[in-house]
Amino acid sequence: MKGYWNKPEATAETIRKGWLHTGDVAVRDADGYITIVDRLKDMIITGGMNVYSVEVENAIAAHPDVADCAVIGVPNEKYGESILAVVTPRVGATLTLDALKAHCRTLVADYKVPHLLELGAVPRNPSGKIVKHKLRARIAAERQAPHA
Incomplete structure (x- = not known):
């Protein structure tokens, strides 16, 4: 190149x-x-530990109630970053952060377990790849928006 x-x-x-x-x-x-x-740029550093987002995504995707997911780091004053899972549940399924954490603890180390859960669509490009910069921008905008 x-x-x-x-x-x-x-x-x-x-x-x-x-x-x-x-x-x-x-x-x-x-x-x-x-x-x-x-x-x-997708690696999350939380509490001084490196977390590879794809490893956490694979653990979350193995949950039977998950249709799609993505993982990003969001700012955290104490730990540097928190692990945020954006999950699209399967039709008719309900998913809680506690259930997701319990599932993930069986597959990844405790420090890699998501701290936060947002239910919603995961942005993907035409080839199916997660568009993390769009996801980060959406999450940042949601976190800055005043809550009514």
């Missing part, structure tokens, strides 16, 4: 000292195999 079309700032951020920085976070196992686990 030579750069982004008419976006010199984005190019400079992505290509540094001749290296392409994709923003992917990967882990290497004992056999040397590398697995992409998340995007750096």
Whole structure:
């Protein structure tokens, strides 16, 4: 890649000292195999612990009452970020934060369990990928809106 079309700032951020920085976070196992686990900008840091949003999303998606979900970090004064799960329940299902937490505790470490739950639609692009920047903007706008 030579750069982004008419976006010199984005190019400079992505290509540094001749290296392409994709923003992917990967882990290497004992056999040397590398697995992409998340995007750096989607990683949540809560209480000094790194939480990969996709791991939490996979745990939430395994709940029988969940049709769709996404996980983002939202500002928290004490912990840096709180884990917010945005969940679309299956038709006719009801889902509470306590039920979701109990389910997730069976699949992920306690510090990765969502702190907050919002029920609603998850924005996706035409290929089905979660559009997290739109989700973050929507949540930020909702949190700033005066409550009537």
